Amino acid sequence: MAARLARSGFWCHLPNYPRPIPRQPSPIQTLRLNRFASYQRFPGRGPQQTQYRTRFRPINRVQYVWNNYRRQIATVGVGSGVVYVYNLEPVPITGRRRFNILSAKTEKSIMEGGYPLLLEELKGKILPAEHPYTRMVANVVERLLPAVKELAGDEWRVHVINDPKQMNAFVMPGGKVFVFTGLLPICEDEDGLAVVLGHEIAHNVAHHAAERLSRSIFTWPFIAAASIILDVSGGTVQFITDLIFSLPNSRTHEAEADHIGLLMMAQSCYNPEAAIPFWERMKEAQKGAPPQFLSTHPSDYSRIKAITEWLPEAKDKYQESGCGLTGGYARKFSQAFGKQGVMGRKQPVIFQPARSPQQEDDDLW
Template sequence: MKNVMPLLLLCLALAACKTNPFTGKKTLNFYGNSQIFPMAFAQYDQFLEENTVLEDTEEARKVARVGRRIAAAAERWLDANGYPGYLKEYQWDYNLVKDSTVNAWCMPGGKIVFYSGIMPICQNETGMAVVMGHEVAHALADHGAQRMSAGTLQQIGAVGVGVAVNDPEKRNAFLQAYGLGTTLGGMLPFSRSHETEADRIGLQIMAIAGYNPDEAAELWKRMKAQGGQAPPEFLSTHPSNDTRIANLTAWAPAAKEEARKFGVTTFE
């Protein structure tokens, strides 16, 4: 069993690779759209039933308007780069929910929610495009499925440790060490890499949609000004605000250059 488990993990990883269209890299993904999307759509519908959706307001209309532009820009990029039909199973939907939490998200398959608490930080449609581009990028790059796949591997590895160590006390110690090691050395860096990737992809998409990518760093400066005690970056699922601000500032010129390939030369 000790020899079989590493081989099993390797076989699973090799058999479950999918190409990220934005980076060209192979990514770990055990789950196809046909598995993920129905679950995501059902959870989304349940969330809307349990929360107050703000409809027929100017801010709600802005969320939908920005969302449509971001989705169209993503499709333009994918079609132009050899991925026609990549979004055919997506069912785009954009909603603003009454909640003071500073948050927004996009489920696999294009189901998007903005919380009213993030709107003052967005300030305008360009700020909303920063957030929308980032959240949509998570969905486009299959980050949700990748996190589920990584979690599956982590659980399989834990089973392997449990089987390999016979002594109960040693097994508990090994499992604790395994859990800490795989979280700090694997899952958290994995999550931070997804956030960084979504920042970069989102910047590109918002620029193609005609929004000014220079404003992304400004939004994160406003986010930083909200204060609050953040954990050290190595203990967090997200890069620090300072890291994000520096990255977004450095990447903005390249995002504009990419947008120019699509005839976009002015940004709002």
């Protein structure tokens, strides 16, 4: 009532009556008013202002950056788009379009830098060249290579690491093959081993390492900018970026390597139908694996389903390469009367575990 009378001017007719004291805003109310006040980047130097109409600070930062740097952002965006489109290329065999700015030679030189360090780390665990496991792996790689003429100039080396707990294998760009003994019981035979090595060599055929390095040109600036604007740690933005971009792309690479590897082993006269039993055994051995959306690899169920769809194409490749009944007899005859050894060969000709200069006189091998 008093406030209504004050607004109507009633108090001016009562000369001796005390007038009400205006209520002062509390410090919290003052802070709230100031948060939504107008902000001017350079006071007195132009009309550029950013109106803060939200309590969510990241939106305020986005408004500020856009209002003051929109030309620079547009220039960088257009330039990045031109670079991206210009460097699109098809992946060998599958034809998938992807962004890549690194040549195969550059990719090899970058990745091979860690090869001596890896040898030093695995010192004492690498089986000798005469070991049956090393000969078996070398024999499979030697049969797979004619199917990938793109990698003919690489200097191939086979390393079998004596670690029964590791069910893993990988091939570095440049032809450095690493297989852990824990994977061999799951492979069971050369067909199963061809599934693994075909998959790993396929990563080099498709130059997935170069694609990942090329993609980092865009992802790392995005992570840095997002961490500043959102006022969160870089690890949080990294996790979100991996979840949205990196992990799906990695699963794409794995599925693509499955496809290429399946065709490679079929062309090399390995039974492509062995891929499904292998992944079923791997599924049993890897119980408790994370969900697919949190993993760099497709789930075993997705892999088996995709391989089942690719099997007709792989069987056609198998027949086209003369790997039917006649081809099988020819291979057995060659192994029986050719070079004798553990897997039909006395000694791999082009595969020997590589030594670093410091290890030439060691008994490591």
